[in-house]
Amino acid sequence: xxxxxxxxxxxxxxxxxxxxxxxxxxMNHNSMYWYRQDPGMGLRLIYYSASEGTTDKGExxxxxxxxxxxxxxxSLRLESAAPxxxxxxxxxxxxxxxxxxFFGQGTRLxxx
Amino acid sequence: QKEVEQNSGPLSVPEGAIxxxxxxxxxxxxxxxxxxRQYSGKSPELIMFIYSNGDKEDxxxxxxxxxxxxxxxxxxxxxxxxxxxxxxxAVRYSGGGADGLTFxxxxxxxxxx
Numbered sequence: 007x008x009x010x011x012x013x014x015x016x017x018x019x020x021x022x023x024x025x026x027x028x029x030x031x032x033m034n035h036n037s038m039y040w041y042r043q044d045p046g047m048g049l050r051l052i053y054y055s056a057s058e059g060t061t062d063k064g065e066x067x068x069x070x071x072x073x074x075x076x077x078x079x080x081s082l083r084l085e086s087a088a089p090x091x092x093x094x095x096x097x098x099x100x101x102x103x104x105x106x107x108f109f110g111q112g113t114r115l116x117x118x
Numbered sequence: 119q120k121e122v123e124q125n126s127g128p129l130s131v132p133e134g135a136i137x138x139x140x141x142x143x144x145x146x147x148x149x150x151x152x153x154x155r156q157y158s159g160k161s162p163e164l165i166m167f168i169y170s171n172g173d174k175e176d177x178x179x180x181x182x183x184x185x186x187x188x189x190x191x192x193x194x195x196x197x198x199x200x201x202x203x204x205x206x207x208a209v210r211y212s213g214g215g216a217d218g219l220t221f222x223x224x225x226x227x228x229x230x231x
Binding site for chain 2: 037039041046047048049050051054056062064096103104105106107108109111112
């Protein structure tokens with residue numbers, strides 16, 4: 007059982023470049039999330055999708071966009087990458103927003 | 119302001135002893151509480167969740183919730199070197215604002231052989 011799968015695992019971008027982080031879950035979960043994790047800051051919610059067809063901002067949405075492509079897939083897009091977006095990005099999913107979340111393996115992004 | 123506070127540690131515990139990890143939260147209306155373990159360079163892994171006041175046991179792990187005092191704790195009995203990791207407390211806040219879990223910054227636990 008794959009669970010939550012993220013691609014890519016590692017990425018280096020130049021300032022101003024764009025990219026999309028992909029996430030897919032095979033657990034038939036309704037809710038999906040994107041978090042970033044920075045040293046000393048903990049995990050912070052970027053965007054979430056409570057159910058298919060809905061997306062909402064989290065704590066730190068600036069500079070990001072998301073798409074809930076279908077029930078399985080939730081992508082995160084950086085339109086114009088900045089060094090401040092250097093971080094580890096985690097996708098997660100849960101049955102509902104008030105139940106336990108399961109995380110993907112993470113994407114380590116460096117913006118130079 | 120949604121806050122989840124944890125002592126960053128490191129917390130050093132001898133092998134075989136009980137490790138006690140604590141977490142406080144700011145929203146009295148919170149309903150769902152979670153403990154995750156994260157090894158260095160890996161993703162968070164769910165250990166336990168607790169919704170009701172009192173204790174919940176699962177193997178060597180016990181989660182304790184006290185909503186009146188707004189704290190949740192995790193006890194690890196018979197600590198093993200493999201328990202050395204960062205433990206993240208997460209709270210699902212009630213009311214308006216962004217949904218999803220709010221995480222503490224984690225407590226770094228070291229089990230000394």
